[in-house]
Amino acid sequence: MEILGLLYDGFLIALQPLNITVVIIGVVVGLFIGAMPGLGSVNGVAILLPMTFLVPPTSAIIFLAALYYGAMYGGAISSIMLGIPGASTAVATTFDGRPLALKGLADKALITAAVASFIGGTVSVILFTGFAPPLANIALDFGDHEIFALMLVAFATFVGLSGDDIPKTIFSICIGLVFSAVGLDIMSGEPRLVFFDIIGFMHGINFLVLAIGIYGIGEMMWTIENNRGDSAMSKAVLTLNGFMDSIRDIGRTWIAWTTGSFLGFFVGILPAAGATPGSLMAYGVAKMTSKDSDNFGKGEVAGVVAPESANNSASTGALLPMLTLGIPGSPTTAILLGGMVIWGLVPGPLLFVEQKEFVWGLIASLYVANLFSLLINVAFIPLFLWVLKMPFTILAPIIFVLSLVGGYSPTQDMHDVWLMLIFGVGAYLMRKLDYPLAPAVLAIVLGPIAEPALRQSLLISNGDFSVFFTRPISGPIMVIAIILLIMPALKPLKNKFFAKGEGKKTS
Amino acid sequence: MRRAEIVTASLMALFSVYLMWKSAELPIGWITDEGPGGGAFSFWLSAVMLICCIWTMFNWYHRSTPPSKSKDPFMDAFALRMFLLVGGAVTIMIGLVHFIGMYGSIPLFLLFYLRFLGGHSWVATILISLAAPIIIFFFFDVALRIVLPKGYLEPLFYPLYSIFL
Numbered sequence: 001m002e003i004l005g006l007l008y009d010g011f012l013i014a015l016q017p018l019n020i021t022v023v024i025i026g027v028v029v030g031l032f033i034g035a036m037p038g039l040g041s042v043n044g045v046a047i048l049l050p051m052t053f054l055v056p057p058t059s060a061i062i063f064l065a066a067l068y069y070g071a072m073y074g075g076a077i078s079s080i081m082l083g084i085p086g087a088s089t090a091v092a093t094t095f096d097g098r099p100l101a102l103k104g105l106a107d108k109a110l111i112t113a114a115v116a117s118f119i120g121g122t123v124s125v126i127l128f129t130g131f132a133p134p135l136a137n138i139a140l141d142f143g144d145h146e147i148f149a150l151m152l153v154a155f156a157t158f159v160g161l162s163g164d165d166i167p168k169t170i171f172s173i174c175i176g177l178v179f180s181a182v183g184l185d186i187m188s189g190e191p192r193l194v195f196f197d198i199i200g201f202m203h204g205i206n207f208l209v210l211a212i213g214i215y216g217i218g219e220m221m222w223t224i225e226n227n228r229g230d231s232a233m234s235k236a237v238l239t240l241n242g243f244m245d246s247i248r249d250i251g252r253t254w255i256a257w258t259t260g261s262f263l264g265f266f267v268g269i270l271p272a273a274g275a276t277p278g279s280l281m282a283y284g285v286a287k288m289t290s291k292d293s294d295n296f297g298k299g300e301v302a303g304v305v306a307p308e309s310a311n312n313s314a315s316t317g318a319l320l321p322m323l324t325l326g327i328p329g330s331p332t333t334a335i336l337l338g339g340m341v342i343w344g345l346v347p348g349p350l351l352f353v354e355q356k357e358f359v360w361g362l363i364a365s366l367y368v369a370n371l372f373s374l375l376i377n378v379a380f381i382p383l384f385l386w387v388l389k390m391p392f393t394i395l396a397p398i399i400f401v402l403s404l405v406g407g408y409s410p411t412q413d414m415h416d417v418w419l420m421l422i423f424g425v426g427a428y429l430m431r432k433l434d435y436p437l438a439p440a441v442l443a444i445v446l447g448p449i450a451e452p453a454l455r456q457s458l459l460i461s462n463g464d465f466s467v468f469f470t471r472p473i474s475g476p477i478m479v480i481a482i483i484l485l486i487m488p489a490l491k492p493l494k495n496k497f498f499a500k501g502e503g504k505k506t507s
Numbered sequence: 508m509r510r511a512e513i514v515t516a517s518l519m520a521l522f523s524v525y526l527m528w529k530s531a532e533l534p535i536g537w538i539t540d541e542g543p544g545g546g547a548f549s550f551w552l553s554a555v556m557l558i559c560c561i562w563t564m565f566n567w568y569h570r571s572t573p574p575s576k577s578k579d580p581f582m583d584a585f586a587l588r589m590f591l592l593v594g595g596a597v598t599i600m601i602g603l604v605h606f607i608g609m610y611g612s613i614p615l616f617l618l619f620y621l622r623f624l625g626g627h628s629w630v631a632t633i634l635i636s637l638a639a640p641i642i643i644f645f646f647f648d649v650a651l652r653i654v655l656p657k658g659y660l661e662p663l664f665y666p667l668y669s670i671f672l
Binding site for chain 2: 051166171175195225396417418
């Protein structure tokens, strides 16, 4: 019952005129960013974070969270209308959303996607409200050992679950951590890794410089290269009858959105997993459990509803470890976490004790953002369709300009802008060679937390690494991290085993 | 693609060695009563980076990863042209900030990009090129009080400062 009281206080904050305004702006911007192919929530949050210095921290994070939500809704629009996922999280929505649009049922696909997003979002926020306080309570007892062990799990999931090239993933993690170490060594006060004695490195490498470089410049170049040629857009005619028909379809596909919502939430909690695999898994499960699974891929409403409820649910799930443990579950939440540090908040369980207004205001704003996303999305479908026709050659230069200004404003140093350009170009070239970049962003945000935790723990234990394994909570966490790290090593063995098995069958 | 893979891995390996050497400027061993030295964390991470680069080279040699097998060019003519034009334009924009400030370089960049890369009409081009710096000025310089660099154009802004700041 205490939670309901806190949630009520949170609503009082979320419903303040300023916060309602930022939610609406955030949702609109997010819908727009999500709908544009090549732009996702992470690009929006990275590029627009410096703009939020205008409002108080609580409103700033409410804005970014609303943008994050809106982008999840918006991703479906281009998946359905163009057949190009608006963001990687909306890939699974193309499987059935596109065929529906080709059949002339684009309006049905758009409306069911929006309503399913709303259901997924709402279920996950309710789960979040229930899970977050007890988890934060447990996490209050965590010391340096546990914090370091948790970081290791976050990084290990990238190695174990992301499916990217393993040495390149580890490389990406390490380079992010090394970049986070540039500047003054917090424990001894000595300058370190000041490359070529350039003064600009003395204040360290701001995570935004790397994040904007990767997501504002690198990804834009990548999108420019990959968006060659125009794609045909479907037509959507909205009628009241069509709307009521879509609502009946939502009722019919309740199994798909229930599994999508719950699956998405729990997959979203895992770092490195998140909304993309969550929505793909939800699609798979919906197909498996459906009575007419043959219709999947040909324009089945359940195939739109399942991934859309899952990706919204996962985006809330990813906020859970970020707020309660201080460990982000995705690059977007990593940037939000970095933003909280800039605003002077210490991420982690203490937030729930010391910054109740902030935490509950944010949670309540998620409910509000969800409702507005649905309303704005459905009401302005024609407007978003018009936006989709906007050529990328207008959007791209504006994003480059925003990256320039956004890269300059946190430190007000041109050195950082040049560094951002180098990171952007580097990220573009390395991405072409399958180097994953999200781990580096996560690492540069977590580095300043992970390093002191490691050094303090080792100082207490006198350099003995076994403390991480012998302490009651950090021990099991470390075991999980190690299992995740060696999982990819077991994969070839498993493949070999199965290959042999199949070989026998055929012979 | 195959050549780009090995070149990148080698460059990154060199970079890792540089980082190790740079980290070693601070103590990387154990200091009594202080714990690990200030350079230890980055030194060992750079060492892991080096191992990963060698691992990538090993994969390259065995052609076991997609980029090491691919026969596609790392950049085809279109990609190279886009990369040079877009990357070059952004670089020049940032370089010009030092001379004519953000409010000089941003309109020039937008003008070039919209008109010559995008092929948009002069009306749209000029409208966006003028609107963007005005919005940015009111957002950053006025509302956020983050004074963006103006370069040699600074004197032109004195009247604006006296009105808005």
